[in-house]
């Protein structure tokens with residue numbers, strides 16, 4: 001395969017990154033990583049016909065996070081082959097995969113494969129615990145190998161229609177919960193939360209000063225804090241966690257692949 005494989009992903013808590021990297025391993029050629037989790041890394045990008053782009057995003061409220069839809073409008077293809085990947089927290093991915101595919105296709109990409117994988121839920125470790133696990137990552141690598149075979153059979157400029165699960169109009173976006181992370185007394189002031197916040201919502205000089213307008217509740221700060229000093233406690237979020245635990249912690253959803 002003579003394509004240059006580009007792994008373009010946003011991953012606040014690391015699950016999307018691991019899935020996309022496994023697919024990249026299966027594709028088996030040199031890969032270039034474009035991790036767009038940090039705002040400075042979200043540059044305008046354009047890809048050509050020699051590229052293959054594996055685009056991965058987490059599912060928020062059954063959709064592609066809205067700031068990523070905005071960002072992806074600045075990522076251009078030129079009949080560039082692409083693979084769409086969504087990672088969700090064992091509830092459902094609803095219309096996110098279709099939305100990602102439509103977004104990429106609207107920007108000059110030809111989507112030849114797509115997959116929905118499962119990651120530990122950002123809101124609670126009790127849902128999708130430990131996912132993606134070894135089995136998921138092996139499925140990711142296998143998917144990569146199948147994509148490689150498909151690529152070898154595609155002629156330049158060939159139409160490759162692909163149907164994925166999802167409905168249009170997409171599911172309505174859910175309003176953001178008016179909560180922000182709270183930095184507790186154990187904080188070591190190491191600055192990891194502020195440094196790695198995907199939205200730069202945490203003030204560098206005062207970690208307790210978090211912008212509710214910027215925060216997307218991705219929970220990266222909660223998961224990376226070395227002393228577990230960060231939490232998001234809000235009545236509404238607690239109710240969502242309880243519902244997720246009751247409805248989604250006992251069932252194991254499996255990756256769904258479209259190729």
Ligand SMILES: Cc1cc2nc3c(=O)[nH]c(=O)nc-3n(C[C@H](O)[C@H](O)[C@H](O)COP(=O)(O)O)c2cc1C
Nearest residue numbers: 012013014015016058061062089091092119121122
């Ligand atoms: C704001 C928000 C909304 C979410 N909505 C959903 C959802 O609709 N369905 C679902 O199964 N998981 C949902 N999740 C969980 C994430 O999709 C899941 O944890 C994913 O693995 C996170 O990816 P990351 O580790 O790359 O950030 C949501 C997480 C957040 C932070």
